[in-house]
Amino acid sequence: MDSFYPLPTNQKVVFFFNSAAATLWFCCLCRFLILLPLVGRRFLPGGIADFFHVVSLTPLIGFLLVKSSLHHLRRFVTSDIWSLLNGVRMAWICYGVIFPHPKIAKHTSYSILIFSWCIQYLFHYSYHSFRIKTKSSPHFLFWIQYHIHYITFPMSLISEMILIFLSLGFVKDGSIYEIVLQVCLLSYIPVAYFAWGHLQQRRNIKYIKVMEKRKESANRTDRNVDSGTTSSLPQSTDNVLVKFDAFGVGARNARIFLSQVPSTAKVECKVLTPNSKDEQQIKVTFKDKHVMTIDPTTKNINQMKEYFDAHSRKMAIEASIRE
Structure with a gap:
């Protein structure tokens, strides 16, 4: 699979960590x-x-690893703060609350904690493993x-x-740590x-809005097909790359563009890897050897068709004049 989706070294490290973390959480759940x-x-x-507590450190380790490997030049944002606090919280619960008592x-409640964390992070790291390696993921993930x-x-x-509350029965009355536990317990709500x-906002931005854009794009394409605005390219097309x-x-x-290329044209299609240095492009050579290039990431199918149709109309006018 590495030959299909090559990754730079820093992303390989993150991919390996996500895969290893998903495996560890799966083993913990089993x-x-x-x-x-x-x-x-x-x-x-x-x-x-012992095994569960060590595995519970993966969110904190993962945050530091991803931050240093992928986003070392990016400033802290709100999501980074929540991720860091989440990792610290899990480490503190395991080694500051449960381990001493x-x-x-x-x-x-300890069994419920294990089950909830295992389920959550098994899917979390599996999802990000797919995202790092293939730039996509199965829809169910x-x-x-x-x-x-x-x-x-x-x-x-x-x-x-519940675990924090139970731990209060094992700490010395009036100690600083008892006050810390009480403050933490009161601050939980x-x-x-x-x-x-934050979780709801993340869902709205990264799932709901993404799905709305996909649906809107699909509906727009369907409307264009129904109205005939995505009819095939002119027969004056000679070569298409x-x-x-x-x-x-x-x-x-x-x-969509490939599906509209005339059968008389010579077509060359190259699928780029996610980290390829080549730029995405559509290059059309007309029968008069005129070459036109466009970036499919910046234009929709109708804009691309209008772009290439402009030269086709010019060729048609010149042909009619010669006649």
Whole structure:
């Protein structure tokens, strides 16, 4: 697969991390599903806690790795802050709340926490593995990535609050750490309110608006086909060269354009890899050897047709004058 979708070194590192993280979370989920019915929730921590706590560090490690590998020149934005805080929160829950007080891990809330985190991050890292490698993803992963928080967010929120509350029974009264735990517990609800708003906003921007644009583009193309505005290119076309990224912005326009090329024209099509140095372009050579080039990522199919039709009309006028 690497030959079809070559990646630069920094993206290879991120792809490897996402794939490894998805595998680790999958193994953690399988281990949980096997051990829970065998040993029960009270003995579950002995068989999974150490592994689960290490795997829970992947969001924090992943944030630092991705930030340094892919976005080292980009300033922090709101989504970066939420990602960083999320990684720190998970590390603190595991090593600041549960690890010092192992008895609280026997509570049902710990099992719920494991299940919710495993489900959430299994799909999260699987989705981003596809995105890094192919610049796309299966639709079901795309949908789950931006909707699974409806299930996992309440589960993890409630289980984390219960575990923090239980840990208060094991810390020294009046200690600084007791105050820290109490403050964190009280702050969970207001912070969760803003976190939920962030997740909803992310869903609206990265899923709903994307799907609306896809639907609008499909409807526009269907209307153009029905009205005949995407009729085939003129017969004066001699050679056609189309270079496009199958997962890029101009892929749809390029495919529609190819379907309109006259059967008499010689067609050469080149599918570019996502990281190819070649630019996407449509190059048409007419029978009078005039060459015209256009970028399919900047024009829609109707604009491209009008662009090439201009020279065809010019050729038709010259031909009528000669006659």
